[in-house]
Amino acid sequence: MLNLFLDIDPPTIFNAHNNFQTLTTYIIGALLAGFGILFALLKAPPQTRRGIVFFVTFISGFFYVLLFIWPSPINRSKGDAPINGFDNVGFWLADAQPVVSTMTQIIGGFLIGLGIFSLMRIHLKRIVKGGGDAPFSFTLVLSMILMIIFGFWDFHQRQQPGAGPLLDNQANWGFVNYAKDYLFDGMLQEMEAAMFSIIAFYILSAAYRAFRVRSIEATILLTTALIVILSLMSVVEYQWGEMVNSVAGGNKNSFVQNFTLTNVAGWIRASVQQPSIRGIDFGVGIGLLAMSLRIWLSLERAGE
Amino acid sequence: MSIGEKLQSLPKWILFLCLIVTASVLQFFNIPLPNKPQDPAIDYYAFAMSIPPGSTVLVSSDWTNSTHGESGPQFDALMRILMRRNIKFAVYTTADGQAPQVAKDEIRRLNEQRVKDGERPYRPFEDYVMVGYFPSAEGENLAMSINLRSAFAGKKDFPEGAKEPVDIWQSPVLKDIKDISDVKALFLISASNTDQIIIERLAAKVPLVYAVTGISAPQNFNYYSSGQLKGLVGGLKGIYDLEYLMTSGVNHPGADGKIAVASTRVPGDVPPLPGRNQGLGTAYFPTLHAALALMILAIIIGNVGMFMARKAQGASK
Numbered sequence: 001m002l003n004l005f006l007d008i009d010p011p012t013i014f015n016a017h018n019n020f021q022t023l024t025t026y027i028i029g030a031l032l033a034g035f036g037i038l039f040a041l042l043k044a045p046p047q048t049r050r051g052i053v054f055f056v057t058f059i060s061g062f063f064y065v066l067l068f069i070w071p072s073p074i075n076r077s078k079g080d081a082p083i084n085g086f087d088n089v090g091f092w093l094a095d096a097q098p099v100v101s102t103m104t105q106i107i108g109g110f111l112i113g114l115g116i117f118s119l120m121r122i123h124l125k126r127i128v129k130g131g132g133d134a135p136f137s138f139t140l141v142l143s144m145i146l147m148i149i150f151g152f153w154d155f156h157q158r159q160q161p162g163a164g165p166l167l168d169n170q171a172n173w174g175f176v177n178y179a180k181d182y183l184f185d186g187m188l189q190e191m192e193a194a195m196f197s198i199i200a201f202y203i204l205s206a207a208y209r210a211f212r213v214r215s216i217e218a219t220i221l222l223t224t225a226l227i228v229i230l231s232l233m234s235v236v237e238y239q240w241g242e243m244v245n246s247v248a249g250g251n252k253n254s255f256v257q258n259f260t261l262t263n264v265a266g267w268i269r270a271s272v273q274q275p276s277i278r279g280i281d282f283g284v285g286i287g288l289l290a291m292s293l294r295i296w297l298s299l300e301r302a303g304e
Numbered sequence: 305m306s307i308g309e310k311l312q313s314l315p316k317w318i319l320f321l322c323l324i325v326t327a328s329v330l331q332f333f334n335i336p337l338p339n340k341p342q343d344p345a346i347d348y349y350a351f352a353m354s355i356p357p358g359s360t361v362l363v364s365s366d367w368t369n370s371t372h373g374e375s376g377p378q379f380d381a382l383m384r385i386l387m388r389r390n391i392k393f394a395v396y397t398t399a400d401g402q403a404p405q406v407a408k409d410e411i412r413r414l415n416e417q418r419v420k421d422g423e424r425p426y427r428p429f430e431d432y433v434m435v436g437y438f439p440s441a442e443g444e445n446l447a448m449s450i451n452l453r454s455a456f457a458g459k460k461d462f463p464e465g466a467k468e469p470v471d472i473w474q475s476p477v478l479k480d481i482k483d484i485s486d487v488k489a490l491f492l493i494s495a496s497n498t499d500q501i502i503i504e505r506l507a508a509k510v511p512l513v514y515a516v517t518g519i520s521a522p523q524n525f526n527y528y529s530s531g532q533l534k535g536l537v538g539g540l541k542g543i544y545d546l547e548y549l550m551t552s553g554v555n556h557p558g559a560d561g562k563i564a565v566a567s568t569r570v571p572g573d574v575p576p577l578p579g580r581n582q583g584l585g586t587a588y589f590p591t592l593h594a595a596l597a598l599m600i601l602a603i604i605i606g607n608v609g610m611f612m613a614r615k616a617q618g619a620s621k
Contacts, residue, residue: 212606
């Protein structure tokens with residue numbers, strides 16, 4: 001079995017140490033090879049291209065299917081060796097998994113690059129064309145460029161010998177660090193919080209307009225929602241509990257104790273909400289399985 | 305337009321103004337509210353307090369400022385528990401590239417507070433490590449379940465006073481960890497779907513303890529009630545419960561001899577956490593009360609308006 005995924009010393013191309021020269025060489029080599037393959041794929045006839053995409057997709061999916069169903073080594077320690085071919089596959093899968101995981105991380109990283117490319121293509125076109133939306137596109141592109149520049153500049157400074165812990169102290173910050181902090185914490189993070197805060201306004205407005213006792217179903221929904229909302233208000237929950245307790249005469253085993261807000265909301269959660277969610281999740285799971293199979297076997301032709 | 309119709313069609317700006325006022329004004333007051341912590345939060349606190357000091361846990365910090373109202377206090381409370389109990393932790397994220405920086409900033413702020421309160425600062429590399437961001441949640445959590453060392457391979461962090469970053473596996477936090485089963489727990493603070501992925505990939509390997517936003521809490525109650533989660537803090541109510549428990553303990557007699565929170569779920573006495581425990585959860589909770597009360601009021605006004613309008617229509621026919 002191939003040993004290129006094993007954690008061996010000296011390291012192979014797949015488990016190279018985080019050493020600047022060798023890793024840089026590997027990265028540049030991989031990039032060039034990647035672009036070469038991409039270029040060749042673009043030039044290939046559609047039928048061949050489809051076949052290659054099908055093959056790669058199938059192999060990638062098949063790896064994880066095998067990993068899931070094939071018995072894997074338990075309590076494995078360094079130096080353990082497979083005793084037969086069956087074991088050999090299990091060892092190989094276990095060794096290869098972190099490498100395959102790293103590959104998925106890298107592909108994920110490339111997706112960010114693809115996103116940037118796509119954003120730039122659309123918004124640069126809009127800026128060049130002009131029109132009502134051009135200022136928004138300009139703001140987006142400018143914000144992205146500024147964040148990239150100052151983000152990487154700050155990162156680069158922190159990677160310098162001795163600079164990392166030093167720059168954790170704000171007293172040692174320079175213009176670049178302040179600029180990055182202003183852009184990230186001062187603007188991006190605060191705008192994110194503001195964006196999500198807006199949801200509260202929509203929820204209030206929607207609750208006011210939609211929660212009306214128009215039918216039996218709507219009444220059931222409204223009553224349930226009110227009980228759950230009240231159970232989140234500890235003052236109401238506590239006082240209701242005290243009231244029920246006094247009606248029960250302090251008897252913790254009294255039947256009346258079932259009607260504390262905690263118990264009623266708990267019953268709704270355990271007997272109505274959770275089974276419903278489980279049912280929905282089960283349906284979604286089956287749907288996902290079917291969709292995954294279609295993608296894995298390249299039967300999904302959407303987007304072609 | 306009749307009164308009923310008017311009550312049914314209040315302008316948006318009136319509702320929004322009421323929300324702004326109620327949400328803002330209460331931030332300026334410290335209002336202690338009576339509370340009865342719920343079982344998932346009691347289990348969360350009891351489990352966190354049962355972890356031996358000096359051991360290592362993983363923290364999956366999958367949140368940013370967009371859910372700061374809920375995730376921020378959840379992260380703070382967890383950090384306070386871990387830091388006060390001298391539990392080492394490694395922070396990683398599979399949800400958002402911004403999350404590591406947000407977690408770093410929060411730890412720095414808490415450290416400054418600790419120094420002010422006369423507690424020792426939690427030292428990077430010695431007491432905790434920042435592992436960083438992994439873009440593929442599925443792949444990374446699966447890799448962690450198979451080989452934690454390979455999954456975190458090549459990650460570096462700065463020890464105090466060091467000029468160069470050092471491999472995190474050399475840190476006291478992780479040096480004795482061979483496998484994910486050596487980690488005492490995985491604490492998740494999530495505002496994304498990583499709660500589902502971690503359950504799928506790691507539930508059989510390491511005890512899971514979740515703090516999620518209010519919107520994700522109902523889904524996670526399923527995993528809590530099945531025993532896959534050792535504890536669960538959901539939304540602002542959950543964090544208020546947790547801060548309350550940090551102050552009162554569970555089955556723990558106070559100075560007056562009374563037990564503030566009694567629970568048959570937890571055997572024995574779980575003491576409160578010494579020091580400052582009430583944080584953002586306690587500060588934000590009155591605001592949640594007011595906002596929910598406003599929502600109930602708005603629903604009542606809308607329904608009263610609808611009935612009045614119907615009655616008026618019936619009378620005119």
